[in-house]
Amino acid sequence: SSDLTQPPSVSVSPGQTATITCSGGKMGALFASWYQQKPGQSPLLVIYQDNKRPSGIPERFSGSHSGNTATLTIRGTQAIDEADYYCQAWDTSSGVFGGGTRLTVL
Amino acid sequence: VQLVESGGAFVKPGGSLRLSCAASGFPFSDAWMSWVRQAPGKGLEWVGRIKRKTEGESTDYAAPARGRFTILRDDSKTTVYLQMNGLRTEDTGLYYCTTGPTMLQGVKGTVDYWGQGTLVTVSS
Numbered sequence: 001s002s003d004l005t006q007p008p009s010v011s012v013s014p015g016q017t018a019t020i021t022c023s024g025g026k027m028g029a030l031f032a033s034w035y036q037q038k039p040g041q042s043p044l045l046v047i048y049q050d051n052k053r054p055s056g057i058p059e060r061f062s063g064s065h066s067g068n069t070a071t072l073t074i075r076g077t078q079a080i081d082e083a084d085y086y087c088q089a090w091d092t093s094s095g096v097f098g099g100g101t102r103l104t105v106l
Numbered sequence: 107v108q109l110v111e112s113g114g115a116f117v118k119p120g121g122s123l124r125l126s127c128a129a130s131g132f133p134f135s136d137a138w139m140s141w142v143r144q145a146p147g148k149g150l151e152w153v154g155r156i157k158r159k160t161e162g163e164s165t166d167y168a169a170p171a172r173g174r175f176t177i178l179r180d181d182s183k184t185t186v187y188l189q190m191n192g193l194r195t196e197d198t199g200l201y202y203c204t205t206g207p208t209m210l211q212g213v214k215g216t217v218d219y220w221g222q223g224t225l226v227t228v229s230s
Contacts, residue, residue: 042221042222049207054215055215084149088150
């Protein structure tokens with residue numbers, strides 16, 4: 001089991017907003033990263049340091065962090081966003097992942 | 107930029123394996139390197155990390171890896187290794203090497219490089 005808790009699944013209609021949370025004691029004092037993973041592919045970083053987007057990641061991806069919970073928000077969700085999403089928190093000695101959330105775009 | 111893992115194999119419980127990750131296209135010696143694994147149909151699990159030579163190549167490990175796995179690096183070969191001993195069935199999975207989100211000398215912005223993974227199967 002993971003020290004960071006994510007909902008196993010989230011469903012959203014195309015064009016709507018998807019919200020994925022990541023909570024846990026370790027998250028309280030740390031920065032969160034978020035990864036997208038599609039079947040057969042390596043993870044892709046979509047958010048780092050809670051709310052920063054790497055070059056090439058669409059603006060519809062955003063992140064926030066309050067207390068022990070980090071949140072990934074995808075506005076105007078598209079079919080291509082359907083994937084597994086993982087949060088990760090780093091401290092000085094480890095980098096734990098959340099259990100993952102399967103985002104389904106119906 | 108490339109990270110190419112190799113060395114995955116089928117091994118019996120209790121056995122050993124050494125994975126390699128050959129890097130190119132970025133200043134390898136400037137990067138902390140991590141190993142992340144993924145059991146079949148399961149989520150990502152951080153295995154461990156090695157820091158730069160200038161930081162003593164210090165290592166950290168997740169609890170399941172501590173005492174059994176060792177991460178090493180050879181900057182002259184731009185390669186990071188994962189030595190795995192005392193393998194268990196629960197170590198089965200795809201093993202990725204990654205830089206994690208990082209800023210590197212001479213590289214613009216924050217980058218995050220991953221390989222395609224190498225498969226380790228532990229079974230009797």
